[in-house]
Amino acid sequence: MKSYELRRAFLDFFRAEGHVELPSSSLVPNDPTLLFTSAGMVQFKDIFWGKLPPRYPRVTTCQKCFRTTDLERVGLTPYHHTFFEMLGNFSFGDYFKEGAIKLAWKFLTGELSLPKERLWVSVYEEDEEAYAIWRDLIGIPPERIVRLGKDQNWWGPVGNSGPCGPDTEIYWDWGDPPCGPDCKPSCDCGRFSEIWNLVFMQYDAQPDGTLRELARKNIDTGMGLERMTAVLQGVRSNFETDLFLPILDALRSLSPSPITHHPSLNVVADHIRAVVFLVADGVLPDSEESRGSVLRKVFMRMFRHADRLGISGEKLVQLVDPVVETLGSVYPEIVERRALVERVIESEAEVFRRRKEALDRLMARLPEGTTIIPGEVAFTWYDTHGIPRDFIEAEAQEHGLSVDWEGFEREMEKQRARSRIVVSYDAGGLTSEQAAVMRDTRFLGYTELSLEAPLEVILGSEGKAQDRVKAGEEVHFIFPKTPFYAEAGGQIADTGFVENLDREGKAEVLDVQKSPQGTLHKVQVVSGEFQAGDRCLLQVDEERRRKIQRAHTATHLLHATLRKVLGEHVIQAGSWVGPEELRFDFTHFSALTPAEIAEVEKLAFSVVLRDIPLHVEELPLEEAKKKGAIAHFEEEYRGKEKVRVVEVPGFSMELCGGTHVSRTG
Structure with missing residues (x-):
């Protein structure tokens, strides 16, 4: 049976058994x-965790997956992979152990048409119910039912609490x-291949x-498509199936x-699939601690x-075709x-070439007879020359070091x-009433740049609450x-002044930051004094704010323009928005060419010249x-009842809590 026939047979079988096929x-x-x-x-995690109700009681999928937990073994064993496909059937409060086991056996x-006598199962050692189903209802002889411990036949919880339960493996x-x-089946002798895992989410761990x-x-x-295909095609290695043979044939033709036979053949064949699907x-790929850094690690290992x-490395482009x-x-x-x-x-092939050449030159400077690269030397390569730690380690191994x-x-x-700079604020000395109020400072600066408000708390240099503060x-x-924008989302904080309306006093606002106690306005008292409870006039530096608003809207225009010119793979990776300049970090795999820069400038300026009114809604x-x-930083918005959407109609639409101009012109 071909791999595509297995995939289709699985999904069709479970659809016929009342499951909804999802992509x-x-x-x-x-x-x-x-x-x-x-x-x-x-994709069903929130349902399993009880956060969302299921749309369907029975579901089946073929899910593309990616893991690097066994990266160093990938390609060196017959069945470890980074990218793989997982066939699965799911029941949300519908059938349970008996139903799952019967369906698996029937398929x-x-x-x-697998011979029954060639199938073994394992169960959690204390799961008498699953054991009895296999023995009494399915008819598997007890000698082919293996009881194993929690380390092999138990799933979860993730962390120290949550859904978990025993599983049975075929x-x-x-x-x-x-x-x-x-x-x-618990042996590592190679006689047995695990082909299907049925997890019974039965408990909530406390x-x-x-x-x-x-x-x-x-x-x-979960049934691994690659492993099951190997069984059906009668081969011991997943790399000998029709999922990999076209890639391996193309790879051999490049040599x-x-x-x-060479273990590196399988490594490259596996990694090219991962690369294609991740991109x-x-x-x-990037060098930060993120998905991009994991992808770059896979790239470097492949090359x-x-x-x-x-x-x-550049020849591996030709492997995209068979994938x-x-x-x-x-x-x-x-x-x-x-x-x-x-x-x-x-x-990325060029990145690998440059790194390898640079590191080869550095290694050539090591004293003759070196077997261990000193830590301070390796750190200099990492810190000064920008060579990642895992790249240093891999190349050292290549040189026998x-x-x-x-x-x-x-x-x-x-x-x-x-x-290291540590800044902390201690809310000690505050009453419980003050602490409760301070947890949520209302920001009104989208529409107001000046407003009156009582001064609730004064925090001294050590974060201690104090009753009053004087000039200096x-x-x-x-x-x-407050009308003052606290630094967030790449936009720097507002500055301005606070004027005391109850007594003579004026303070310059130097910085504004969010904290668990509320919005902190860092001020320098320039005259008079302030006491807790004083009525104050808060005034944002309007000219500076307007400049920042223009810069922030410009980042949205730039982001949308880059995606239109370079492709939708471009996403924001960071930004800095100030009154005099802006910086916009984005994901792309190479420096922009002069022609691309010119096209970006032309398109962005055209939107400015059209003077389009912005639309903002929650x-x-x-x-x-x-x-x-x-919503590339979606985790920042999770749990909020509503999010703020800033739209340049027909051109850009992003989630954003920052301040913007009313029109692009």
Whole structure:
């Protein structure tokens, strides 16, 4: 059976059994706690956690997944992968253990016609119910039912609390002679392949370790498409299936000399699939601690193994064809973004070449006979020359060297100590009434640049509340409402003045920051005095604010323009918005050409000249996303009843809490 036939047979079987077939979600999950989609259940996590009601009681999917937990083993074993497909069926409060087991057995022995005597199962050692179902209802002999502990047949919880439960796993017996008297699926002898895992989400784990029965029990199953395909095609290695053979054939054709077997072949074949799908889903390589850094690590490992095969990195662009031909009909996004993928591969091949050449030159300067690279030397390469730690380690291994990583960490800690700035505020001395008020300072600065408000709290230099402050002192004021914008989202804070309306007193506002106690206005008292409770006039520096508003709207125009000129893979990675200049960081795989810069400038200025009125409204997050609002820092908005949408009609729409002009002109 071909892999595409297995995929279709699985989904059709479960549709016939009353399941709704849903599409695969992106490899980039809509979940700030996860970097990547690593299992079929990820898109249903909020349902399993009880945060959302299920739309359907039964669901089936073929989910594209990405993991790097076993990165160093990928390509070196028959079945470890970074990118893989997970076939799954899910029940949300519908069938449970008996239903899940019966459906799995029916599919394997009925639809796929696998010999029953070649199938083994494992159950959690205390799960008598699952054991009895396999033995009494399915009819598997007790000698082919293995009881295993929590380390192998238990799922969850994620963290120290939440949904969890026992699972049962189904194994294929390749028919090898037993490795010993206790040869069974828990062995590593290679006789057995795990092909399906059925998770019974039965309990809600409490922080104290106790388990409570869930009111609504759920089923989460996962069958690795690659492993099951290998079983059906009668091969021991996933790399010998029709999912990989076209890629391996193309890879061998790139080599300057014939290659029959080489572990690096499988590494490159695996990683090229991961690269294609990650880039197609909007992940671009970078050096920060993010999805992009993980992708770059995969790129560097792929190029290093291609190097061992005598194949230069830029030639790997030719492997995109067999990936698209194999999987493009199932995942059209890799067809649509094929050109982008190829450009990113070419760009990253150049990054690898430059890094390798630079590091080779540095290593050549090591004293003859060096076997261990000193930590301070490795840190200099990292800190001064910008060579990542994992790249240094991999290249050191290529040269038969080790690295003093303890010494490296000591140098890293010295640098952290030099740059560490700790600012903390202690709310000690405040009454409970004051603390409650301070947790939420109302920002009215979208429409007002001047307003009156009582001075609720004065915080001294050590963060202690005090009754009064005199000229020459620098403190923090807290008000119940303010027109001053606190630094956030790349936009710097407003400045201005606070005038005392109850007695003579004036303070210059130097900075504004958010805190758990409320919005902190850092002020320098220039004359008179202030006492807690005084009525004050808060006045924003209007000229400076208007400049900042223009700059912030300009970042939105620039963002939209870059996406139109370079492609929708461009996303904001950071910004700094001030009165005199702005900085906009964005994801892209190469420097802009002069022609691209000219096109960006022309398009952005055309929107300014059209003098388009901005439209600002507040909407629920999901409604804003449905309208097309870009939300690249979505975790900042989670949990809020409504989000602020800033739109330049027909050109740009983003979630944004910053201040903007009313018209683009």
